Amino acid sequence: MSGALAASGxxxxxxxxxxxxxxxxxxxxxxxxxxxxxxxxxxxxFTQSLTKALGGPDAAAPFGYDHLxxxxxxxxxxxxxxxxxxxxxxVATAGAAGLLLGGxxxxxxxxxxxxxxxxxxxxxxxxxxxLVLIVLAIMPGTAxxxxxxxxxxxxxxxxxxxxxxxxxxxxxxxxxxxRLLGFGPLYVxxxxxxxxxxxxxxxxxxxxxxxxxxxxxxxxxxxxxxRAPTPELGLMMVExxxxxxxxPFALLTPVIATFTLLxxxxxxxxxxxx
Amino acid sequence: xxxxxxxxxxxxxxxxxxxxxxxxxRLDAGAPLVVLGETGSGKSLLAQALMGTLPPELxxxxxxxxxxAEHDAAQPQGFxxxxxxxxxxxxxxxxxxxxxxxxxxAQVAEAHALxxxxxxVAARRAAAADLAALGLGDEAGRRYPHELSGGMAQRVxxxxxxxxxxxxxxxxxxxxxLDAARRDEVARLLTRALETxxxxxxxxxxxxxxQLLGGRLIVMREGAVVESGPLAEIFxxxxxxxxQKLLDADPARWPRRARRAxxxxxxEGRRLTVSRGGRALVxxxxxxLRAGEIVGVSGPSGCGKSSLGDALLGxxxxxxxxxxxxxxxxxxxxxxxxQDPVSAxxxxxxxxxTLADVARRFGRRRAEVEALLxxxxxxxxxxxxxxxxxSGGELQRLALLRVMxxxxxxxxxxxxxxxxxxxxxxGVIDLIAxxxxxxxxxxLVSHDAALLDRTADWxxxxxxxxxxxxxxxxxPAVALxxxx
Numbered sequence: 001m002s003g004a005l006a007a008s009g010x011x012x013x014x015x016x017x018x019x020x021x022x023x024x025x026x027x028x029x030x031x032x033x034x035x036x037x038x039x040x041x042x043x044x045x046f047t048q049s050l051t052k053a054l055g056g057p058d059a060a061a062p063f064g065y066d067h068l069x070x071x072x073x074x075x076x077x078x079x080x081x082x083x084x085x086x087x088x089x090x091v092a093t094a095g096a097a098g099l100l101l102g103g104x105x106x107x108x109x110x111x112x113x114x115x116x117x118x119x120x121x122x123x124x125x126x127x128x129x130x131l132v133l134i135v136l137a138i139m140p141g142t143a144x145x146x147x148x149x150x151x152x153x154x155x156x157x158x159x160x161x162x163x164x165x166x167x168x169x170x171x172x173x174x175x176x177x178x179r180l181l182g183f184g185p186l187y188v189x190x191x192x193x194x195x196x197x198x199x200x201x202x203x204x205x206x207x208x209x210x211x212x213x214x215x216x217x218x219x220x221x222x223x224x225x226x227r228a229p230t231p232e233l234g235l236m237m238v239e240x241x242x243x244x245x246x247x248p249f250a251l252l253t254p255v256i257a258t259f260t261l262l263x264x265x266x267x268x269x270x271x272x273x274x
Numbered sequence: 275x276x277x278x279x280x281x282x283x284x285x286x287x288x289x290x291x292x293x294x295x296x297x298x299x300r301l302d303a304g305a306p307l308v309v310l311g312e313t314g315s316g317k318s319l320l321a322q323a324l325m326g327t328l329p330p331e332l333x334x335x336x337x338x339x340x341x342x343a344e345h346d347a348a349q350p351q352g353f354x355x356x357x358x359x360x361x362x363x364x365x366x367x368x369x370x371x372x373x374x375x376x377x378x379x380a381q382v383a384e385a386h387a388l389x390x391x392x393x394x395v396a397a398r399r400a401a402a403a404d405l406a407a408l409g410l411g412d413e414a415g416r417r418y419p420h421e422l423s424g425g426m427a428q429r430v431x432x433x434x435x436x437x438x439x440x441x442x443x444x445x446x447x448x449x450x451x452l453d454a455a456r457r458d459e460v461a462r463l464l465t466r467a468l469e470t471x472x473x474x475x476x477x478x479x480x481x482x483x484x485q486l487l488g489g490r491l492i493v494m495r496e497g498a499v500v501e502s503g504p505l506a507e508i509f510x511x512x513x514x515x516x517x518q519k520l521l522d523a524d525p526a527r528w529p530r531r532a533r534r535a536x537x538x539x540x541x542e543g544r545r546l547t548v549s550r551g552g553r554a555l556v557x558x559x560x561x562x563l564r565a566g567e568i569v570g571v572s573g574p575s576g577c578g579k580s581s582l583g584d585a586l587l588g589x590x591x592x593x594x595x596x597x598x599x600x601x602x603x604x605x606x607x608x609x610x611x612x613q614d615p616v617s618a619x620x621x622x623x624x625x626x627x628t629l630a631d632v633a634r635r636f637g638r639r640r641a642e643v644e645a646l647l648x649x650x651x652x653x654x655x656x657x658x659x660x661x662x663x664x665s666g667g668e669l670q671r672l673a674l675l676r677v678m679x680x681x682x683x684x685x686x687x688x689x690x691x692x693x694x695x696x697x698x699x700x701g702v703i704d705l706i707a708x709x710x711x712x713x714x715x716x717x718l719v720s721h722d723a724a725l726l727d728r729t730a731d732w733x734x735x736x737x738x739x740x741x742x743x744x745x746x747x748x749x750p751a752v753a754l755x756x757x758x
Contacts (some may be wrong), residue, residue, distance in 0.1 A: 172617055173614070177610065177676075182635060183631075191623060
């Protein structure tokens with residue numbers, strides 16, 4: 001017998017459920033906290049109360065207070081809305097641009113393909129963080145700058161994946177057969193290209209979001225990203241770092257939140273990639 | 275002398291269903307044992323059970339006696355130490371199983387050193403001797419697998435497999451996807467194993483290979499032995515109906531297709547030159563394909579058979595010359611059947627959904643699709659599956675159904691049956707012939723000369739150097755320009 005049975009028997013059991021579910025749950029929990037926390041306990045992330053600086057948890061601030069007496073609970077919730085929102089916007093823009101340009105390069109070939117690939121490769125040669133920094137310096141408004149800079153970095157990945165997948169699919173006998181049967185480009189896009197690209201795109205989107213959140217936090221941590229007093233994960237870490245001895249839990253809150261969010265995203269991506 | 279004896283070996287799946295019913299067999303030194311059967315007959319599973327290489331979800335029962343030692347088929351780990359030393363396996367597609375980063379001789383020497391335990395120098399010498407005995411000199415031994423021809427790679431893989439001193443060679447579908455010349459070469463290679471008192475167990479659906487090997491034969495179907503005995507006797511006078519059917523499916527035994535009057539010209543090539551990658555494959559070819567006619571095309575791989583068909587379909591621009599298609603007929607009446615049907619359907623879409631798209635495109639009703647399904651002997655349940663979930667024969671018939679929805683006037687069938695077993699192949703070719711009888715013009719590519727001889731109205735052999743020559747029982751409808 002042969003092939004059919006032996007192959008299906010040897011195929012590894014589908015284990016998408018495991019990692020993907022855990023990752024999605026982690027992401028949902030962190031994002032859910034960001035959205036719901038202010039509704040559960042009313043408060044403001046900017047109100048200072050120096051008498052309570054580095055104080056422990058109480059009813060108005062379940063996670064305690066930072067060095068300026070601001071509620072960590074509310075600052076964390078704000079930070080967990082800000083970074084994912086910028087990341088989501090950047091991934092959406094980059095994904096759309098990457099899909100469009102990648103599809104165009106694969107379908108048209110020739111000089112269109114060469115020019116787009118050249119631009120993508122040139123961008124790839126620059127360190128991503130440096131590119132974001134340059135755009136931040138040019139753009140007014142930090143959030144807008146992050147969105148533009150990250151989009152510019154992230155689209156390359158989507159472009160390359162779309163181009164590679166589309167080239168293989170467009171050259172396949174399946175597409176040739178559809179064309180011989182008189183189906184147009186829209187059909188090829190819907191029935192041949194999209195089903196192949198979509199799973200790859202979801203993986204790239206999860207990785208891209210993780211990269212974006214990490215970049216925002218990293219630039220915040222070295223004090224060139226978001227400006228104080230905006231609550232942002234990296235900025236919160238660097239602000240609380242000098243007080244790690246007095247208030248270790250205060251420092252740990254943004255660290256744990258960042259770690260959980262990134263782990264969740266990478267578990268989602270990694271499991272899909274298999 | 276008996277090299278391998280199996281008593282009541284059976285294979286079961288996890289749910290306890292028998293995939294191979296108890297089989298007993300004996301492999302003698304110097305006499306090949308051929309296991310013949312179609313895809314899904316359990317012949318490969320039987321061989322895996324005999325070697326202890328079944329996939330982990332399956333389990334076997336029975337006793338296997340190899341090299342004077344008794345083994346329990348239920349305990350595959352007991353077979354491990356036999357691999358390479360007592361039993362050598364010739365992989366299905368040897369050129370894929372060689373290490374691409376290692377020179378040919380080093381791969382054989384490695385087996386000598388690691389399996390047989392020779393010192394490095396002795397292993398190298400033994401490897402060189404092995405390769406020389408197979409007609410591969412020093413120069414070939416220094417090449418990397420990608421620099422070897424398919425036949426040479428096969429010989430290297432054979433030498434590496436046997437380097438451990440195994441007396442039993444197991445070959446599973448050794449001729450899959452090979453043309454006739456290469457098939458004879460493989461048969462000669464396999465027979466070499468017998469000369470030194472070795473044993474050969476060949477698993478195949480290739481009737482020609484079975485005949486070349488000779489010896490004893492076991493015919494299997496649906497996990498059970500249908501017939502067994504000396505191969506020559508069974509081939510001359512099969513006892514079981516199934517064996518008869520299997521033998522009749524050999525193209526060499528097919529009846530010739532009755533020749534019919536050809537209709538008007540459907541596609542014409544005038545002084546056609548087709549090239550790929552700047553190299554002219556077919557030069558200055560004149561041909562006319564008429565309604566109701568099957569034209570056979572043969573030639574070595576890479577000679578431009580597919581490119582010629584693609585040029586006639588308008589998928590590939592000819593370098594020179596012109597293609598004229600019959601006027602007043604939609605472009606969708608010019609269709610193609612692919613060698614690998616799995617790659618010809620959208621991978622992640624249910625087959626039924628794809629066929630429904632095509633039916634809608636051509637304004638066909640559901641009932642018409644169902645009638646075609648019945649006519650092509652396809653179960654409607656197949657439509658819920660995805661391309662890789664149905665057998666090659668079923669999928670090729672579904673591809674034919676899809677083509678028929680477009681009411682083809684011209685069909686380019688590019689080796690449509692080279693991956694199918696004989697009975698399925700016959701079914702598909704019969705359907706293509708029916709299509710021709712209904713007035714479709716067919717260009718049929720195959721590397722099986724007997725198949726073309728029985729099926730085609732006239733044949734054309736592409737030489738691989740831009741030449742084409744016509745052959746066949748009837749004079750070709752037009753003279754073939756053989757320039758170049």
